[in-house]
Amino acid sequence: MTKWTVEQLVDAIIQHTEKEYNKSIEDATPEEVYYVISQIVSRTINKSWQQTEKMYHQHKPKQVYYLSMEFLIGGLLESNLLNCGMRDQCNQALTRLGFSPSDIYSHEHDPGLGNGGLGRLAACFLDSMASLAYPGHGLGIRYRYGMFEQRFINGYQTELPDYWLKNPYPWETKKSEEAVEIQFGGNVNMFKRRDGSLEFTYENTDNVLAVPYDVPVVGYKNKVVNTLRLWSAEPVNTVTQTKNDDYYRELENNHSIEQLSGFLYPDDSTEEGKKLRIKQQYFLVAASLKQILKHYKTTERKSLIHLPKKVVIQINDTHPSLAIPEFMRILMDEEGFGWEKAWDITTNVFAYTNHTILSEALEKWPIDMIQSIVPRLYMIIDEINERFCQGIWFDHPELRDKIPKLAVIADDQIHMANLAIVGSFSVNGVAKLHTDILKNQEMKDFYHLFPDRFNNKTNGITHRRWLLMANPKLADLITDTIGPKWIKHPRELTHLLRYVEDRPLLEKLGQIKQENKQKLANYIHKATGILVDDQSIFDVQIKRLHEYKRQLLNIFHVIYLYNELKDNPHLEIVPRTFIFGAKAAPSYYFAKEVIKLINTVASIVNHDPSIKGKIKVVFLENYNVSLAEKIIPAADLSEQISTASKEASGTGNMKMMMNGALTIGTLDGANIEIKNLVGDQNIFIFGLRSEQVYELYDSGAYSANDIYQNDERIAQILNQLRDGLVGHHDIEFKDIYYHLLGSNDPYFILKDFDCYVETQQLVDQAYRYNNKWLSKSLINIAHAGKFSSDRTIQEYATGIWNVKEIF
Numbered sequence: 001m002t003k004w005t006v007e008q009l010v011d012a013i014i015q016h017t018e019k020e021y022n023k024s025i026e027d028a029t030p031e032e033v034y035y036v037i038s039q040i041v042s043r044t045i046n047k048s049w050q051q052t053e054k055m056y057h058q059h060k061p062k063q064v065y066y067l068s069m070e071f072l073i074g075g076l077l078e079s080n081l082l083n084c085g086m087r088d089q090c091n092q093a094l095t096r097l098g099f100s101p102s103d104i105y106s107h108e109h110d111p112g113l114g115n116g117g118l119g120r121l122a123a124c125f126l127d128s129m130a131s132l133a134y135p136g137h138g139l140g141i142r143y144r145y146g147m148f149e150q151r152f153i154n155g156y157q158t159e160l161p162d163y164w165l166k167n168p169y170p171w172e173t174k175k176s177e178e179a180v181e182i183q184f185g186g187n188v189n190m191f192k193r194r195d196g197s198l199e200f201t202y203e204n205t206d207n208v209l210a211v212p213y214d215v216p217v218v219g220y221k222n223k224v225v226n227t228l229r230l231w232s233a234e235p236v237n238t239v240t241q242t243k244n245d246d247y248y249r250e251l252e253n254n255h256s257i258e259q260l261s262g263f264l265y266p267d268d269s270t271e272e273g274k275k276l277r278i279k280q281q282y283f284l285v286a287a288s289l290k291q292i293l294k295h296y297k298t299t300e301r302k303s304l305i306h307l308p309k310k311v312v313i314q315i316n317d318t319h320p321s322l323a324i325p326e327f328m329r330i331l332m333d334e335e336g337f338g339w340e341k342a343w344d345i346t347t348n349v350f351a352y353t354n355h356t357i358l359s360e361a362l363e364k365w366p367i368d369m370i371q372s373i374v375p376r377l378y379m380i381i382d383e384i385n386e387r388f389c390q391g392i393w394f395d396h397p398e399l400r401d402k403i404p405k406l407a408v409i410a411d412d413q414i415h416m417a418n419l420a421i422v423g424s425f426s427v428n429g430v431a432k433l434h435t436d437i438l439k440n441q442e443m444k445d446f447y448h449l450f451p452d453r454f455n456n457k458t459n460g461i462t463h464r465r466w467l468l469m470a471n472p473k474l475a476d477l478i479t480d481t482i483g484p485k486w487i488k489h490p491r492e493l494t495h496l497l498r499y500v501e502d503r504p505l506l507e508k509l510g511q512i513k514q515e516n517k518q519k520l521a522n523y524i525h526k527a528t529g530i531l532v533d534d535q536s537i538f539d540v541q542i543k544r545l546h547e548y549k550r551q552l553l554n555i556f557h558v559i560y561l562y563n564e565l566k567d568n569p570h571l572e573i574v575p576r577t578f579i580f581g582a583k584a585a586p587s588y589y590f591a592k593e594v595i596k597l598i599n600t601v602a603s604i605v606n607h608d609p610s611i612k613g614k615i616k617v618v619f620l621e622n623y624n625v626s627l628a629e630k631i632i633p634a635a636d637l638s639e640q641i642s643t644a645s646k647e648a649s650g651t652g653n654m655k656m657m658m659n660g661a662l663t664i665g666t667l668d669g670a671n672i673e674i675k676n677l678v679g680d681q682n683i684f685i686f687g688l689r690s691e692q693v694y695e696l697y698d699s700g701a702y703s704a705n706d707i708y709q710n711d712e713r714i715a716q717i718l719n720q721l722r723d724g725l726v727g728h729h730d731i732e733f734k735d736i737y738y739h740l741l742g743s744n745d746p747y748f749i750l751k752d753f754d755c756y757v758e759t760q761q762l763v764d765q766a767y768r769y770n771n772k773w774l775s776k777s778l779i780n781i782a783h784a785g786k787f788s789s790d791r792t793i794q795e796y797a798t799g800i801w802n803v804k805e806i807f
């Protein structure tokens with residue numbers, strides 16, 4: 001990429017503004033300047049993008065395709081500037097022109113094309129693949145409405161539609177010439193050819209055009225630009241009929257076609273049995289496979305037998321697992337392969353990542369839905385199932401009684417996880433504990449059948465966005481201390497360990513955290529009107545709202561502290577600011593009640609002068625990537641308190657650790673690996689372990705009611721929920737009260753409460769010793785290199801994909 005000087009950038013900004021807006025730079029709005037810079041950066045990127053594609057055509061490296069229903073990419077301007085090596089110059093150029101860089105960057109609207117962790121992981125992976133020079137691309141859907149925008153009205157969550165394409169999106173390029181046609185529904189006819197093989201034709205299908213929009217994925221200062229291809233649904237033909245009736249019918253039909261890429265389902269943990277969701281999944285899969293095969297055929301000109309040497313397709317959870325039968329369909333019906341050959345190719349191309357063991361999140365689609373939407377795929381899935389079950393019957397008699405659990409089709413439903421396991425050469429979990437649970441509990445019988453298929457790839461995050469970009473001062477301090485090598489090799493952060501007793505460095509570390517906290521405090525004041533004490537502990541829980549993530553446990557601790565302070569206003573605690581960010585799925589009633597509870601507690605606590613501002617509660621609206629970038633650099637304490645065994649990995653834990661926050665958490669997901677690195681002294685671990693959780697479920701020995709009877713603190717809190725909180729007797733939370741006691745507290749909130757409170761007291765004590773705390777903070781940063789997604793992608797590349805860097 002051409003190197004830009006500050007002067008050149010200043011000139012380019014002035015000229016572009018004049019050309020585009022017919023304005024002098026003094027009159028340009030920040031939004032116009034945002035577009036101008038995006039254009040300048042896009043042009044720079046485009047050259048490398050073309051060169052990268054040309055190189056892929058010439059050298060024909062094996063390609064990775066990452067299929068995902070979600071890509072939560074966040075803002076691209078600043079990260080593209082950073083990866084192009086233009087950020088510092090651009091900041092200076094903007095300052096010289098009288099603009100605040102962060103103000104300009106804030107005019108970018110986050111494309112909310114994902115729910116949470118799973119979608120953000122896909123985005124971090126794209127960044128790492130490009131930065132490590134792997135030929136890897138993302139394939140997803142260009143939802144016209146992304147993740148809803150969250151507002152609080154009266155403390156309740158309300159959802160506003162996110163029409164993120166209202167203004168032009170400067171990073172996408174429409175590639176009409178590469179559109180492909182997809183067929184849905186209809187009838188399948190079967191003919192026997194003369195040679196005995198079968199031919200399938202379709203009639204009365206609904207056809208849809210999948211139009212790609214490409215977004216560049218810029219590698220860090222290496223001139224590699226890969227592609228995120230997002231498919232948009234359009235009618236195949238524009239309206240041509242003249243008869244009135246048909247005209248309106250066709251318009252209506254077009255409308256329903258466009259619904260295919262109309263909106264993102266805003267639920268990240270329960271599978272909703274909706275036809276439209278299946279159609280979206282097939283739409284992504286069918287369009288993507290067509291493109292992948294087209295690319296293979298134009299570059300290789302070889303039989304598809306060799307395809308597994310040149311193509312690997314990673315499916316992000318089961319959402320894209322219809323790709324497996326769709327690929328079989330293409331190989332057999334269009335390419336003329338017999339079943340065995342087609343199956344051999346297919347099962348050497350697909351690799352599946354499992355993201356959850358929550359049973360309510362495991363996708364199961366009713367047979368009749370699949371039959372009506374993709375009739376030919378149903379036939380193929382049925383045969384996959386038949387052959388698989390027969391294989392067990394004959395080759396694994398010891399598992400005969402497990403067939404109903406292992407089958408791809410059971411109880412008139414298609415079990416997508418089973419389909420994904422059977423049809424892939426690799427099945428990976430996303431943290432050590434999670435993979436162990438897959439192997440030894442949830443997918444034990446599959447592991448017995450396919451021991452070599454299962455492997456672990458602990459998640460990671462891109463340290464470029466989450467440290468270099470989001471926390472530039474900390475990044476500079478690290479570079480000043482250990483040199484810049486860590487930026488390309490984040491494991492080198494461990495060199496910081498030499499400084500854990502270095503007073504001057506710790507002081508600087510403390511200063512930077514303090515500045516970040518002041519900045520966040522200003523933002524909080526602007527956004528909510530709440531004044532927070534920037535000397536207080538910033539205690540942060542930011543993630544989707546879920547029972548298993550236990551925001552309820554956190555707010556119970558707040559209520560407990562508040563009750564204590566009311567009893568004894570002189571209680572000596574380190575002041576704390578509890579910061580929440582979380583969206584609840586619109587149909588998840590309990591999660592929404594928890595939001596209302598947190599907001600209610602916030603309004604009580606924040607307005608009670610008797611507690612002298614010792615605690616404050618802030619629930620920031622509309623948690624998304626750009627808000628995460630504001631909060632994380634300012635976090636002192638990272639709340640990772642899921643019920644053990646339920647959080648597959650977590651990545652928020654990694655982001656905050658990398659920014660110097662200490663974790664309070666359960667032995668769940670990647671917390672365990674964090675603990676093993678930083679040591680018990682530098683993390684706050686509490687609560688049931690996953691084995692204990694399983695034991696209590698199995699034995700039925702747990703009684704929430706016993707705890708309610710015996711722990712006065714809990715009795716007080718639960719009664720407050722039942723009867724209304726102090727000064728707010730008109731609002732009660734009976735449903736939470738009855739749920740905890742009536743359903744026997746399925747996530748062990750009451751069970752873990754006592755040790756959580758105790759551990760929070762340890763946090764309070766530890767924070768008083770400023771230097772020790774800072775040294776713990778530094779130790780966390782020093783070990784965060786392992787959690788760079790560069791390490792994760794390296795492991796996928798060598799352990800699953802068998803792909804090489806292009807240089």
Ligand SMILES: *Cc1c(COP(=O)(O)O)cnc(C)c1O
Pocket residue numbers: 115116117120542543544623624625628649650651652653655
């Ligand atoms: C990292 C991230 C998540 C995932 O957070 P967890 O704590 O791992 O659940 C969700 N949403 C956004 C916007 C993120 O950046």
